[in-house]
Amino acid sequence: MKEKSTTPVRSASADQVHQSLRNLLVRQKNACDWLGLRAYREQSTFLGVKNEKFDHQREQVENGVMVEVICDGHFGYAATQDLSDAGLDRAFTQALALARSFASRALHRFSFSEVRPKAQGSYRSPGKITMDQLGFAEASERLTKASLAMKVSDEVIHRMARLILVETSIQLVSSSGTEVDQEFKMLMTDFNAAAKRGSEVQVRSDQGGLARCYQSGMEDLQLDNILPRCYKVGVEAVSLLSAEDCPSGKFDVILAPDQMMLQIHESIGHPLELDRILGDERNFAGWSFVGLEDFGVLQYGSPLMNVTYDPTQHQELASFSFDDGGQRATSEFLIKEGKLVRGLGGLESQARSHKPGVANFRSASWNRAPIDRMGNINLLPGSSSLPEMVKSIERGVMMYSNKSWSIDDYRRKFQFSCEYGEFIENGKVTKVVKNPNYRGETLGFWRSLAAVGDKIETYGSPYCGKGEPSQIIRVGHSAPHCLFRNLEVFGGGK
Amino acid sequence: MFAKDWSQRVESYWNGICGDLFSQLQDSENLSLSLSGENSLYVRTSQAKVRQATQVEQLFVAMVFKHQQKTYHSRQPLTMNLAQDRAHFQEVLKMLRKRLQELPEDPYFVPMKNEGTSHFHGAHAGPEPMQIAEQMLEPTQNLDFVGFLTAGDKVLASQNSLGQRHWFSQNSFFIDYSIYHGPKAAKDLYSGSQFDSKMWEIRLGESRKHLEHLLLPEKVLTPGKFRAYLSPHALAQVVGITEWGAWSFQGYKDGSSAFRNWYDGQVQLSEKLFVGENFTLGLNPRFNENGEVAPEKLMLVEAGQLSNLLVSTKSSQEFKVPANNASLSESPRSLEIRGGDLDTPMVLGTLDHGVYLSHLHYLNWSDRQTARITGMTRFDCFYVEGGKIQGPIKDMRFDVGLFKMWGPNLVALTSQSEVIPNTATYEERSSGGSKLPGMIVSDFEFTL
Secondary structure, eight states, X not given: OOOOOSSOOOXXXXXXXXXXXXXXXXHHGGGSSEEEEEEXXXXXXXXEEETTEEEEEEEEEEEEEEEEEEETTEEEEEEESOOSHHHHHHHHHHHHHHHHHHGGGBSOOOOXXXXXXXXXXXXXXXXXXXXXXXXXXXXXXXXHHHHHHHOOSTTEEEEEEEEEEEEEEEEEEETXXXXXXXXXXXXXXEEEEEEEETTEEEEEESSXXXXXEESOOGGGOOHHHHHHHHHHHHHHHHHHHTOEEOXXXXXXXXXXXXXXXXXXXIIIIGGGBHHHHTTTTTTTTOOOSOOGGGTXXXXXXXXXXXXXXXXXXXXXXXXXXXXXXXXXXXXEEEEETTEEOOOBOOHHHHHHHOSOOOSOEXXXXXXXXXXXXXXXXXXXXXXXXXXXXXXXXXXXXXXXXXXXXXXXXXXOEEEEEEEEEEEEETTEXXXXXXXXXXXXXXXXXXXXXXXXXXXOEEEEEEEEEETXXXXXXEEEEEEOOEEEEEEEEEOOOO | OOOTTHHHHHHHXXXXXXXXXXXXXXXXXXXXXXXXXXXXXXXXXXXTEEEEEEEEEEEEEEEEEEETTEEEEEEEEOOSOHHHHHHHHHHHHHHHHHHHHHSOOOTTOXXXXXXXXXXXXXXXXXXXXXXXXXXXXXXXXXXXXXXXXXXXXXXEEEEETTSOEEEEEEEEEEEEEEEEETTEEEEEEEEESSOOHHHHHHHHHHXXXXXXXXXXXXXXXXXXXXXXXXXXXXXHXXXXXXXXXXXXXXXXXXXXXXXXXXXXXXXOOOTXXXXXXXXXXXXXXXXXXXXXXXXXXXXXXXXXXXXXXXXXXXXXXXXTOOOOOXXXXXXXXXXEEXXXXXXXXGHHHHHOSEEEEEEEEEEEEEEGGGXXXXXXXXXXXXXXXXXXXXXXXXXXXXXXXXXXXXXXXXXXXXXXXXXXEOOOOSSSOOOOEEEEEEEEEEEEEEOO
């Protein structure tokens, strides 16, 4: 479970920012109905080794404040990097002007006590070791060894070993008494290999591109774990060169947890976002086939399907104590025994829709207003073992690691492809197949869920896009292997 | 809050900061500084009302520090508060020197060069962003208008310690919008450097007319192959997916480019197809994030043959091929597909029987090795019979081979093209875009 600190988590420089925010509150809180400030600092370090040679290093620092103002029930937002009193005052003036100017054209009039409650607390993610503590030289050395482990033959023409370490600090203060400090350390790794024979190229990775991303520090860059995984990546890339193309037809399919992640994300997470259902995303990411009337009624999938929004999971990428609207984060069922019970909407969407939601009102950084985002969306384990599932299949395909994804704007018709497939005949895995693809429609797909595995694996993505202006958010997904009956499956080709 | 002289003030401040930092360098140290910033108003609307309005003022400095065959990259905020920035960048410079020591040597070290000077400042043509927002909303009140306004200044600049100085600034806006009727919507994009309320009303009127076609009975297609017209916006979606490494020389070498077989000459596409980078469109400066200057025009495809890929200086060092000063990602920044000989008013007649695709959605490679693409139809897409629109289609999934679509299945390109700015706003407002014609193709395959 998450580690809550009982002492303040702020650093000395964060204390200075906090004091500046409090000073602004004192100066300006009577000039509007409500004033909230979100200070956001993030340092990201990117490091990569290609074909056992140093490839790239980059660091990126974000540091700024979003000023949020409510006037006549309408929000105005202004973002600044100038954290001096003058800079914050200027941003306040801009936010106030926007709130006032558009109040008469507001889509919804909010009560600040309803959508920005007093929140107090802190959160610190479990990661410990920073890049400075481990050192670039040591990190590069480990990545070089990882790259070498993927070189299982001369046919492996390209090997990339890379990591991203992110350290984030978010402070919320508001005129309603909010005082929230949250600090995160996140390590994301990616190991992939391309193998070539003639004109054929096949790529294999360590559970999919950057799928291994967790709230942790450099202490998790351990060669004991990494090298066997990288060796397997290389071996499987080469094995795909000899594999037959995935056959076409209707087959039973077992999706491994690293593909379930994508399936959950696209066909459960996005359609359940309340702001999408309310129409905010219609010009960009899209609407949803789910309507407000469906909550508590719609049979989304088979009774084996239990899905939660859970920001309390240890090390999962989108764990926290409070969202950016100040709602305390709790674990909630979205789908229970196949029935849709709750949407993904923060306090603003809950006020607009009169539906229950979750603490998912999140922004990508200091320069964006929060919107409804996914966090940790998890499919709970069932009672089937993987061997039992394989044994139950007469002709089928097991698919691993997402390679390509596409779904329509209402989140109905999807098509996904995977890196690696295994053909199953008469209850046994008989051969490797390449370019496994499948397509289907969301409700029919989830209703065909026939077995849920008893062991979960957790992955995530640092890159979920949405919103106008657009925002990238980090999400976590855990799931077991799952068996679906009678899907439309096909392979590659022209 | 929308100072007309914002970009000039930034330029003056930027010159001072660069001078400060260059003066602190020691012997044989080199430093390149690239600026990216904006002072933007973002207004998001739904049901012709404002959902969220945000003012964002931000500047970032990408620093490339080179010393003794090593390179350190750092991206830092620039606050325009001189005391804060001076103190911050002095600390950053110390940190760069310390951390550079820890890095391995760069095996593909690109020595810094003076790539000359350039200066472009797009005149502020007004009106102010807040006025644009008001004028945008005024004629939409009886519509289910869902839109996104972005307006304000954007700056890009690069200087280095060898004397290179490039500056690019422009004030622009775009309204990316759709008008809904039930679940169907007409979509369009109005953009430029000078918002004109009369032109806006004309554009809205055209969208309303488009919406009338959407009120016709919906046509549900059976999966199969169709003759199809792709509008410039639909083609932009296809081009967008090729920007995921297809034009990259690095991608060609590591096997991730979907155009590998095309570059190897194993496929020959339509002789009607001419594609190139064209910076005369004015959407993007020629200098990249390292200040390296690309040719004003670079042909990539001539008469269906892929003659050039995009090569960064890094790839040039690694693979010993000439660079064309592409960006580090080796993605197109100002792509143009040359128009053909089909007049746009003749599109429906030439299409005759088929589908008119105004917009596509969520494209991805379904098989990158064979350049096969999947995606969805979206917004105002129609079924056409006898050269006339019969009604909107129910959204369909397609799965097509790009080498067929741009090869034997390419029927015609329109003579009129459209400049489509990049409307992406992840992290910051993008620059760049493309200039594209419409395209008629045969055997466009719907699968679901």
